[in-house]
Amino acid sequence: MRVSLAEIRERTYKPVDAWWTVLLVDPLASRLVRLVAPCRWITPNGLTLVATVIGVGAMAAFAQGDPRSLVLGAVLFHLSFVVDCMDGKIARLNGTGTVFGQWLDFVLDRVRVFFCALTLFGGQYLRHQDVAYLWLMAVAIFLDLIRYLNGSQVAKVRQVMTDELGPAEDDAGGAGRTAAWLGRRRIRTHLFSGIEFEMxxxxxGPLTGLIFPVTIVAGxxxxxxxxxxxxxxxQAAREHPARLAAARERLVSSGV
Known part of the structure; x- marks a missing residue:
């Protein structure tokens, strides 16, 4: 029996996500998931591999460097990302996710983006014979690496503080109006994350032909x-010792 779109949204959507995903990916991905979910032979790992194959098509198009090929590469890159989002949704909906699948998804994501950078900027260098595109490629790869490293380390530090304080104590307070408005629409306040950068x-950039300025602005x-x-x-780390001391004092006074 085919599940409804409402059930797919409830069971597979993240509480908050990047605005690009919420607005431009989830509406299509959820409908595709509804079509393929009854086919149990379509697995999350299989979808991850399909996304990678489509990504290879984007790489080949980017390498050509001409305007039509750039547009094709951009479309294929977006389609690859849509299919890549489907694997997690299928895993949550059918309960077919695995730890290995999470690793495979992460690694192939990074490989796809890395080689898309090589082919996009390398293709432009070969077409225009402008070494600035090679420098831009290095900057794009560096920024993508830094944001992944920074994101994982920030998450680890915050998790340590949360474990020490407890989830309730670590809550910094009510969200502002803008954050609340975005939250009701599942859009996170980190409006320009790695996803938006890549997109x-x-x-x-390829769709508009403005690869250089778009990459600079996005970076x-x-x-x-x-x-x-x-x-x-x-700021949270500076406040943490005082909040931790206050939390311990409350525990002592309450006799826990």
Whole structure:
């Protein structure tokens, strides 16, 4: 029996996600999931491999470097991302996810993006004979690496503070109006994350033909929001000892 779209949304959507995913991926991915979910032979790992194959098509198109090929590469890159989002939804819906599948999904994501960077900027270098594209490629790969490293380390530090304080104590308070408005729409306040960076570089840039300026603007936006994350982490870390002492004092006074 085919599940409804409402059930797919309830069981597979993340509580909050990147706005690109919420607005431009989930509406299509959920409908595709509804079509393929009854086919139990379609597994999350299989979808991960399909996404990688489509990504290879994007790489081949980017390497050509001409405007039509860039548009084709951008479309294939977006389709690859849609299918990549489907694997997690199928895993949650059918209960077929595995630890190995999570590893495979992560590794192939990174491989796909890395080689798309090589072919996109390398293709432009070969077409225009402008070494600036090679420098831009290095910057794009570096920024993608830094945001992954920073994200994982920030998450680890916050988890340590949460474990020490407890989830209730670690809650910084009610969200502001903007955050609440975004939250009701499942959009996270980190408005320019790695997902948006990749989509702007490998979709918006090739579609518009403005690869150089779009990559520069996207890189600056990514750095800005990563800086905001670091500042918030620094503030939380400075406040942590006092909050931890207050929490321990409350436990002592309550006789726990």
């Amino acid at each position: 702007f570089v490998y979709i918006i 600056a936006a990514l750095l800005l929001f990563e800086l905001i994350v670091i500042i918030r982490l620094y």
